[in-house]
Amino acid sequence: MNLSRLHIEGRWFVDERGRRVILRGVNLGGDCKVPYPDGGTNFPSDFSSHREVSFIGRPFPMAEADEHFSRLRAWGFNCLRLLTTWEAVEHRGPNDYDTEYLDYYAGLCRLAGDYGFYVFVDFHQDVWSRMSGGDGAPGWLFEKVGIDYRRIADSGSAHVMQNLYDYSRGGRQEDRYPTMSWSANSRRPANGIMWTLFFAGRDFAPALTIDGENVQDYMLEHYLGAMREIARRVRDLPNVMGFDSLNEPAPGWIGQSLSYRHLGPSETNPNRAMPGLAWSPIDGLLVSHGVARSIPVLDFDPETKKAVHQRDRAINPERISIWADDRQDPFEQAGAWKLNKDGTFDVLRDNFFQRVGDRKVNFIEDYMGPFFARVAETMRAINPDWILFAELDPMSGFFGPGFPADTPPNTVNAGHWYDVVTLATKTFNPNFSLGTMTGEIAEAADELQARYQRQLGKFARMSETVNGGAPTLIGECGIPFDLNGAEAYRAFKAGDRSDTPWTPHIVALDLMYNALDTLLINSTQWNYTASNRNDLAIGDGWNQEDLSIFSRDQQTNPSDLNSGGRALAGFVRPYAQATHGTPRKMKFDRVTGLFDFTFEAAPGAEGATEIFVPHLQYPGGCEIEVIGGAAEPDLDHQRVMIRAAQAGEVRVVICRKP
Structure with missing residues (x-):
């Protein structure tokens, strides 16, 4: 399939025929975070083989590509965020690139174009690396910085499933490795150290050099070097739109007071506190040096509807230092603090991570802006x-601020929600849902959808600050499929093949896509994992997450592309893929099947507007009414082409046949 290249005009993606394109895609895939075939967190590991791993086969072996690409295309997706x-x-080590993997990845991009998918390359990370409880950076970087990765988990400097999970017991283990607990690693010292060095090593660790370069320059050059290797292999593919800057970057300790613990809104930090450990940077530094600390724990209080401090937790009671014996803490070396021989410590500059000389630092402007510029320069x-x-x-989409003033041109707001x-x-319960960011309660589905629309609308408004207006593409959005104690899995195993067990999932996805439709913004849902299992210890193969819209365990009929799909009625839905003019309003009622789309046809409108019309929502066919134009149905290929009679408003209404 010959895809037209896309470019940006204001808030829209536009193809070579001048049509405004709405990208509705999926992240491919969740298990790309871990090596193939047995690198998932459902396998025990001490990470000692981190130099010898391979990612060929993630998201799937090339022999399976036709099956998966055909399925995703049949479900109406036109875009892939390819991890x-x-x-x-x-x-393997600095500048030692895995050329076989690079060829495999480029082959996937090329084949995706043949199936009609636009692609943008996502260099993914979560809480820095696999050794610190997530994925992303190679393990040898810890060695370069002076950290022994083998001590990270035991010291409490990161919360790592492979260190905590009882593999002989199996199943969900809330007592040992609670749901979504990996995310709190962003507050722990392994992340605090590495992210601060990655973005601001020149300012906060000027004496730390690696192979003659400051640690920040060294790390950034190697990250961009990896990006460059992929870019060279996909440069001529018209379906490759560009690159994600970096998945969910974290500021580390940049901008924080050395001794401040965020226990609730304050003059220092007016935002709501989140449940979990309330680390200060000095807590993290001490723990990293083998000093035991008692850290406040914030628990959600149902009465006040906020996180409150009611207990503490002892961290690193075994007094394990993560620093190699011959290496020095770069922040102590720079004069932030001092660890005395008797185990006491002195905070020498409480504002160490807040000021550089006489300048108060701003993470977005001072560090993200230059980072965006370097990524753009490298790929372009x-x-x-x-x-x-x-x-x-x-969290920027919820709490702000906006994008840096010097964000490069030709940029999309690709935040997550x-x-x-x-x-x-x-x-999930649409009739009672608490908004953690505000404390508000939704007591009906329409109230919950309104909340989604307000939150996503805030993301869209952030795009207005990008070069005078840019597209919004929600890079991740989705739901866990092991909802409500994984009751749908049990029903499926018991033989129920109806939509009934999946009703909560369908409703949740429907409300999300209704909000996206109303705002006319782009999205790539998280995620499609080809290796997913209906097993609470496995899921997407990473930290017990299970957000995949497909599972092999539910594939009862391999000849049916829909077999294995989860809650399809929630996201396989009609939408205007390409509009010859400007979209004005788009709405779909899942219950009745009514799709209502209005656009402003361009002057001299000779091209066709293309609407995806899935068999799944219209199993008996559909009736189409066009006011201001004519319809050319091609329902065998799940699409309807609309040709405007003249410039001006065109309305398209599609409904189910009885």
Whole structure:
């Protein structure tokens, strides 16, 4: 399939025929975070083989590509956020690139274009690396910085499933490795150290050099080097739109007071506190040096509807230092603090991470802006037309601020959005839902959808600050499928093949896509994992997450592309893929099947507007009414072409046949 290249005009993606394109895609895939075939967190590991791993086969072996690409195309997706990791490219050591993997990844991009998918390359990470409880960076970087990765988990410097999970017991283990607990690693010292060095090593660790370069320059050059290797291999593919800057970057300790613990809104930090350990940077530094600390724990209080401090937790009671014996803490070396021989410590500059000379630091402007510029410069040296899919810290969309003033041109706001309560608790009830960011309660589905629309609308408004207006593409959004104690899995295993057990999932996805439709913004849902299992210890193969829209365990009929799909009625739905004019309103009622789309046809409108019309929502066919134009149905290929009679408003109404 010959795909038209896309470019940006204001808030829209536009193809070579001048049509405004709405991208509805999926992340491919969740298990790309871990090596193939047995690198998932459902396998025990001490990470000692981190230099010898391979990621060929993630997201799937090439022999399976036709099956998976055909399925995703049949479900109406036209875009892939195709995952890779820095580790996948450069796991063996500095500048030792895995050329076989690079060829495999480029082959996937090329084949995706043949199936009609636009692709943007996502260099993925979560809480820095696999050794610190997530994925992303190669393990040898810890060695370069002076950290012994083998001590990270035992010291409490990171919360790592492979260190905590009882593999002989199996199943969900809330007592040992609670749901979504990996995310709290962003507050722990392994992340605090590595992210601060990655973004601001020149300012906060000026004496730490690696192979003659400051640690920040060294790390950034190697990250961009991995990106460059992929870019060279996909530069001429018209379906490759560009690169994600970096998945969910974290500020580390940049901008924080050395001794401040965030226990609730304060003059220092007016935002709501989140449940979990309330680390200060000095807590993290002490723990990293083998000093035992008692850290406040914030628990959610149902009465006040906020996180409150009611207990403490002892961290690193075994007094394990993560620093190699011959290496020095770069922040202590720079004069932030001092660890005395008797185990006491002195905070020498409480504002160490807040000021550089007489300048108060601003993470977005001082560090993310230059980072975006370097990523854009690197990829555009290879293809000057590529789009930058820029991401800020994942909480920025909820709390702000906006994008840096010097964000490069040709940039998309590619932030992430989830219903945080649904994601964190793996429960969903549209008739009672707490908004953790505000404390508000939704007591009906329409109230919950309104909340989704307000939150996503805030993301869209952030795009207005990007070069005078840019597209919004929600890079991740989705739901866990092991909702409400995984009751749908039990029903499926018992033989129920109806939609009934999946009703909560369908409703949750429907409300999410209704909000996206109303706002006319782009998205790539998280995620499609080809290796997914209906097993609470496995899921997507990473930290017991289970957000895949497909599972092999539910594939009862391999000849049916829909077999194995989860809650399809929630996301396989009609939408305007390409509009010859400007979309004005789009709405779909899942219950009645009514699709209502209005657009402003362009002057001299000779091209066709293309609407995806899935068999799944219209099993008996559909009736189409066009006011201001004519319809050309091609229902065998799940589409309807609309041709406007003249410039001006065109309305398309599609409904189910009885």
